[in-house]
Amino acid sequence: MATIKDVARVAGVSIATVSRVVNKGPKVGQRTRDKVLSVMNELGYTPNANARALVTQKSTTIGLVIPDLSDPFFAALASGVDKIAKDSNVQLLISTSSMSAESEKQAIDLLVERRCEAIIIHSKLLAETTLIELSQRIPGLILIDRFIESINDRCVWLDNLEGGRIAARHFASLGHKQIACINSNYSIDDPKLRLEGFRLALVEQALKLENDMVSENEPSLKGGEIATQKLLASGKPFSALFAYNDAMAIGAISTLEDNGFKVPQDVSVIGFDDVILSRYSRPKLTTLHYPIEEMAQNAAKLALSFAANEQADVVRNYLPRLIKRESTA
Amino acid sequence: MATIKDVARVAGVSIATVSRVVNKGPKVGQRTRDKVLSVMNELGYTPNANARALVTQKSTTIGLVIPDLSDPFFAALASGVDKIAKDSNVQLLISTSSMSAESEKQAIDLLVERRCEAIIIHSKLLAETTLIELSQRIPGLILIDRFIESINDRCVWLDNLEGGRIAARHFASLGHKQIACINSNYSIDDPKLRLEGFRLALVEQALKLENDMVSENEPSLKGGEIATQKLLASGKPFSALFAYNDAMAIGAISTLEDNGFKVPQDVSVIGFDDVILSRYSRPKLTTLHYPIEEMAQNAAKLALSFAANEQADVVRNYLPRLIKRESTA
DNA sequence: AGGAAAAGGGTAAACGTTTACATTTTTAAA
């Protein structure tokens, strides 16, 4: 592949001159510029970004660590980062990490080796201490969907607790008394917080969530089905169901209808996340909107600005918003 | 950030030695190795991938051009590439291209500048000649979801025509006579091919698709709804509907049920793609499985092998497969 | 003890750029 030297030689100029025309710099005559341009074209010259990064100490790269690209939620996250990257003429390098602290650390290391300008990390498993230490070493590092008090200026997160509260209040306002919940059985904070907020607000409304009205399972369609079957099997009736996420909610609706319950006439169901699924389900899902793409955009802005030693003024703490569709009444 | 020189200086050895321990090379004694390792740790040394790429002429990067990361279909594609990348210790660099040949070209150029080992391109807009020329210049370039005869060994594609055929045969085998179709109005090959295959196989079965039984619109939920409304408005009855993709199919089901038609009792609907949506809809969607993730994996394998001057033996030409669920009868 | 082979370690060039600084050429005012 042709290098700047080849172009210089063929065009009969110095590499400095070629560099100047490549970078649209000043100080180069029209005549030479045209000559160089035509040689570049003839030779199919493309500048080497690695060499450039080395000498300029800028990689024009933004790194992103997520567990799984195929999950629409993370795809939306990545898409948000990508949009800001595009605006800043920076490219998106993705590092996926599979379900272990070890692998999350590795994914980050790869991005550090690449000397990414900025790094956005979705980590649920890495220890707080590690993350804090990392954030000290890397100026452009931002955590998304995770809150760590001591480095809260580096975090962009959603208030899960409040999400639970909102769901509870919605059910209360609809007059529901017999309330159930299907939750994720993953050992991360989110399920605990959502449930806690849900409980708290229920109490405020003089309602309560019986212990056996909470069923845990995988946060997936199948998990939602199984969790709902268990709830049904217990025999206790309920008219309102709070699901950990949209996938579980849709699984729940499916199981409920298979068992003769109409949604929302017999049971109201509320989801969480507002992923694309929720608009495609029938009935359309009432859910809590998780503005992940916007959050990712802000995280990217923040990361880029921290990397440049500034501090962008963007929202970091998000509240989920209730989207009323057809699954609650 | 500490460099190899810093480590060498502090450890009292040459940079060659440090390089050897970093790369787990031979020819370094236990004693020195330990010393270097501890200094590396103390200084928080991380090798610079750009410098490495420069000298080794290997970027350990695989590039991917797609139009939109937030679309689950492309997210699945990216995920497939990522899996192979991981296996090959290579990182995924994503370049999104928005709806124009120009922008597709730019996205590719960015990856070339990065000297990606291999490049996977999902391009519907770039001219064949450009793509052919590009594939000549770049050994590790593979086209996904596009077929160009003269460089067919660089293509991984799905047989859209056959997809249409399969749908038609399925309807015929179910005894349907009054058949309709909602198609995408995008001016790319896929909609034309699917429809053509559908028509062709219908004729073989002595059936036919009336011209006014084809309605075009955007390939989205909303587009599916509108296209179906138009079909309904025409007044002609139909009992089988072939949708361009799952989103349109789900939109169609929604509109059909809103108009008092039961799916599949009154109308059978078949989708295309088998994206995650189709499993979450009610009734679950009968559709043509588009094995995009597997295709992407093979594209990545192929790209990497071409880049290494070999030629992996993988399937390049895929057939969609009928997934019978609940929306046809 | 002598010596050869093996092991450990160092030197310096190369990768493809950018850029401060130096040099040459052109322009235009005197």
Add this chain to the structure above:
DNA sequence: TTTAAAAATGTAAACGTTTACCCTTTTCCT
């Protein structure tokens, strides 16, 4: 013309690695 300023171009160092090649210790056999 001369000449000072401006414009164009060139020189060379630097970025952080890897690696071929060379030199110095060890090791271990006879």
